[in-house]
Amino acid sequence: MELAGRRSVVGTVVSRLLQAIIVVAIVTTIVFVLIHIAPGDPFTSAMDNPNVTEAMRARWRAMYGLDQPLLEQYVRYLSNVARGNFGWSFSMHRPVIDVLKDALPNTLLLAGTALVLGFAGGIGLAVIQATRPGSRTDRTLGAGSMFFYAMPDFWLALMMMLIFAYWLPWFPVAGAVDPVMHEYMGPLAALADRLKHLALPAITLALLSGAAVARYQRAELLRVLPDDFVRTARAKGLSERRVMWVHVLRNALIPTISLLGLSLPVLFTGAVFIERVFAWPGMGWVILNGVATRDYPLVTAGVIVAAATVTLGSLGADLLYSVADPRIRGR
């Protein structure tokens, strides 16, 4: 029983990983074709300079192989990617892999903080609401979570910035660190500087994800609460707190795990609009800049990372289901 269960888990992981590779390959192809057939290229848009002649542009295109047939460019790109070479970023004048390597820690920091805050806070709020459904507390928190759930992310980011950076100048407006002074700060001051810059974008992202978590989690808790085994738990003489956190919550985690799986890609691709508004130098910011400058290799690499993390995120969620629910194991 145990053994069969474990073997099938390994089998699931392997077959899902193969599926993931296929999905990523298809997405790569689509993005590659789309971005190349879109009008303009790196040398028309970004270098719109009267001193650059058409002949120079043609020479540059030839240098980067952009004058070759699309199919040939595609095959060459794939063979490079397979060897771990993601090409040269036209707009950053550095290898794409280096650009992503610099951006990834920033995004991990921002999205990681926000997801932990959002999920912990969302589950906590949902438990508070579900313990007293219909009460004033429940309705107030429900209206609050609905408000943030309905809020467009870029708008909330702008409003947060307006309120907490402009009207109440508690936090810096943008960036990951102080652009001038950070280099000269001691370790403690540097850490404080980082946290201050992190606060607004992280809280904005946490409010958005936490609102969704709170709504789904509350609904699921209320679905599980009338179940018979909850009555059994009360009959044992458990405190209401233990009934809620140990018995009910564990049976109500599936929708939240789904949300977590859907949110995981944000860790690697960044919350594009929030990073953009707060000029947070993460993956989302980099990819958006790449789109604006027709930086083919950078955008394609960013999309590959996104596609890979979306498929891995849903695989992770499926594996977590079986941790949360023993009945799913071995299926």
Add this chain to the structure above:
Amino acid sequence: MTSARTNPALLQVTRLRKDFPVRQGLQHSLFGRNAAAIRAVNDVSFDIARGETLGVVGESGCGKTTMGRAILRLIEPTSGSVVFDGIDVATLHGAALRSMRRKMQVVFQDPFSSLNPRMTVGAAVREGMLIHHLAEGRAADHRVKTLFEEVGLNPDYASRYPHEFSGGQRQRIGVARALSVEPEMIVCDEPVSALDVSVQAQVINLMQDLQRDRGLTYLFIAHDLSVVRHIADRVAVMYLGRIVETASADDLYSNPTMPYTQALLSAVPRPEPGRQTARIVLQGEPPSPANPPPGCVFYSRCQHPLKDDDCTRVVPPLEEKTPAHFAACIKQPSQLP
């Protein structure tokens, strides 16, 4: 069997009542007022002696289960008192209520839904011991295994999850879970009605053995009359939230006094070929508990030859008609000396 009656009462229920508000209609949505209430349990009084089994029978919806849950405080009784071992359970709160739960346990009807699907059955049995500080660590593990053996399960099964068991096995787990906190009384809420007949007998026999070995007191709720006759010392018959007759099992089954009990018992099939039984077929449905009729609740379906307008005016008290045999019917004369 009747010797248990001489013991002092372990549980005394007095005028227990449970109303469920009906939240519907314009009045509720406009003014938040509850137009009506379902009177699920209506002025129920009885007592159970230590070591005794009181069976409670009645048709679906008569309030048996609600009564059991109100006694356990799994739902809040509207009024009345529940005195267990000298303590009024109905007024307990917080920690005192939780420690009272150790002494009064319950086995639920549905063995499939009453176990937490995310917990191994061993952990479910163990949890009660930990909460009430009866055993910890290896001692608790040992007690879980002993309990599993006692209810006829392989102790190695403790690490499995509920979905890996059959209905009968799960109900044994339910019994082990109830026993894990060493209760004095167990409310058995239709513990075998979800099981196959052959498995029912095994579980019933197990419960009788456990009662003998541990001196347990049972409040045994069921709608199966033969099961109740087999296990109960005394039987109470419920109709529309009221107890309408109560007597020792033998007395009640041989001399049913209240017309409803007579009709109920006449419906039990007897495995004797060729024997003609005069079956009393009740007409219609029981009245709505949201709007119970005045007088006798059974009036609308009663087949008693003497029934008249008095029955619609007087709520029949539960009177002792013959020694230790109580019935709620004003048309049955008392035969006490």
